[in-house]
Every structure is written in structure tokens, then in C-alpha cells.
Amino acid sequence: MTTQVRGQTAREAKLEALQKQLSESVAALVTGEDWRRALTFAAQFRGRSFGNSILIAAQHFAAYKEGRVPEPTPRYVAGFHQWLSLGRSVAKGQHGYGILAPVTGRFASFTPDDPNSWRRLARNEKPMSGECARTRMIGVKPTYVWDISQTTGDPVPELPRPSLLQGEAPAGLWDGLADQITAAGFELRLLSSAAAIGGANGLTDFLSREVSIRMDMDEAAQVKTLAHELGHVLLHAPPDSALSTESAADATLHRGIAEVEAESVALMVGAAHGLDTSSYTVPYVSTWAASVPGKNPVEVVQSTAERVRATALGILDKVDTQQVGDGNPPGLDREALSRRTGTAPVVTAARRDGSGLGL
Structure with a gap:
């Protein structure tokens, strides 16, 4: 067995173990009493x-x-x-915040099928024997919330909230992910804060073909978000897009599936570089997986496993970084390996400082 094949096998096994761990973590979270109280x-x-x-x-x-x-x-x-x-x-x-609240009235009728037979009941008036009663909206009034x-x-029971990652990003990972985003035909926009993208950490816009990342986070959170958005780029193109695949139909139909897939990709890409994203990923995936009708959260995570794993492997194969447990001995010349195996080395075209990004 060649070094490359051993490395690929070892990496696939690690990603499979990560997927199982994510499923178990989601299951533990969504079956807990705190989760039930928060939903209530x-x-x-x-x-x-x-x-x-x-x-x-x-x-x-x-x-x-x-x-x-x-x-x-x-x-x-x-x-x-x-x-x-x-x-x-x-x-x-x-x-x-000023809103418009409905004003309702009670109506009664002996012949409910006749729209002209309904009479409005006075305050505290009860319908007569044999009458049907219904409540209708008769107007609106200003109110505040x-x-x-x-x-x-008093504290309120809330679902666990993702915690932004702290610390530095793995060396070279930002550049490797940025290269793949630009290679897919997307412009990478670096924003000073989340305000420009509705409070999100990142955003993929297939219409304008832009990926936006807020930069007022630690580097670890930035690169995790970049991996998440790359997951969207590769997995969730609209049906009429050249990037779209038939297997993306479920994710296109329900955002919950798409978010589970993108964040699971980010988990795997991060883990391959020693970056633990679980404090953000587990509550994020749990919440979105719980929003998919007809499936419990664990089923959603498990049903996306193959697409997630294949996408993560494809990303990892294209980043020129030092990855943990990839099967290659430390110090192995990756460029020499690529010449022996016939794969081309990655050419870096986009950098964190914005060069080549058209910013």
C-alpha cells in the first residue's frame, strides 16, 4: 500500500469517527432536560x-x-x-418596538353557512342556545413589544448557543480555503463586522457569487467560518447553477439540512488541522437539525454523512497545509509526492491580506 493510499485511508477513518462523534453529541444535547425546557x-x-x-x-x-x-x-x-x-x-x-396588534370580536349565528346571518356579541354576551360562535379580526391597534x-x-431556558472560537488559525488553512472559493468563481469579501450581513459570521450569495466573512473575530473563528461557507459553495448551488448536483435537492429545499452539512464540513476540516470547533458546531448543528420536519436531529446528521465526508476529503486534498494524522511522515516533501502520484501541487491565488480578491 502506497503512502498516499495509507494517508487517504487513515483520513477517511478519522472523518468517519468525527461524524459518529458529532451524531452522539447531537443526540446527547437534544435529549436533555434543558433542551426540552428551552423548546417549551x-x-x-x-x-x-x-x-x-x-x-x-x-x-x-x-x-x-x-x-x-x-x-x-x-x-x-x-x-x-x-x-x-x-x-x-x-x-x-x-x-x-411599535407593531399592529389584532382587534377581535365575537360573532354568533343560527345559520353559520349564511355569511349575512352573523351578529356581533356585546362584551360578556353569550350566544343563544343553538347559535354557533366565532371570533373574527375586526381591525388593528398599535401596541409595543x-x-x-x-x-x-429571571433567567429563561434557552437552547445552547454556539461559542465563537478563539485563538490563531492553523498555518496556511485560510489561504488554501480561499483558493478553492475563488477557483469556484466566487469573490471573497472581508467585512469589518457582522452588521453588513444581517448579524451572521459569514454569507454565501449564489446570485452575486460572493462569499462574505466578518473579520471582527479571532482567526480561528474566521477560518472555521470560511470552511463553512466553502461547504455551501460546493454543496448547495441552486438547481440552475453549474455547481448544482442532483443530491443537493434536499439541502436546497430546507435550509436546516444545508446548515448541518456546511457546519459539519467545517468541523472536519478544522479537526484535520487540530482545530476543535465543537463548542460552536454541536449547538449550531443541533438547532438546525431540529428544524427539519419529519426527521429527528440525529437522523438529519446521519443522512448527510456521506456528502459531508466526501466534500471534506475533497477540500483537504487541495489545501497545502500540515494536517494531523493524514498518514504522511513529518517532513515529507509534498511537492515530490505529487510528482510521483501525478497530482498537481496547489497554486495559491488568494491571501488573507486581500491580494487577488478584488476587494
């Missing part, structure tokens, strides 16, 4: 109308720019008295 809490916050969601998002972002809230996107919003019932109160100086970040009080 979240269920108390009913979805807002599209119009109100836009109003809340715009006002919250304005509050973020003014420094009144810590994050650009809201999490849980509720009215003043709703927060009081949960043991929390609105902090001094925090302004509510506050995000959880604008309140103080």
Missing part, C-alpha cells in the same frame, strides 16, 4: 405576522446601531405584561 419556553412566543416581523427587525437593528441592544437581530419579543409574567421587566430607558435583550430578571 420558545413555544410560548407565537409567530408574528410578516408585516410585524419586518417592523420589529427594522426597529431592533436601529436600536443595535444606537448601542441599546447587543445584537443586530432580535430573539424573543413580548409585551410589557407578558415579560412580567415570566419574571422579567423592561430595563430603564429601553423603548418598545420588547426584545429579551431589553429586559432583566
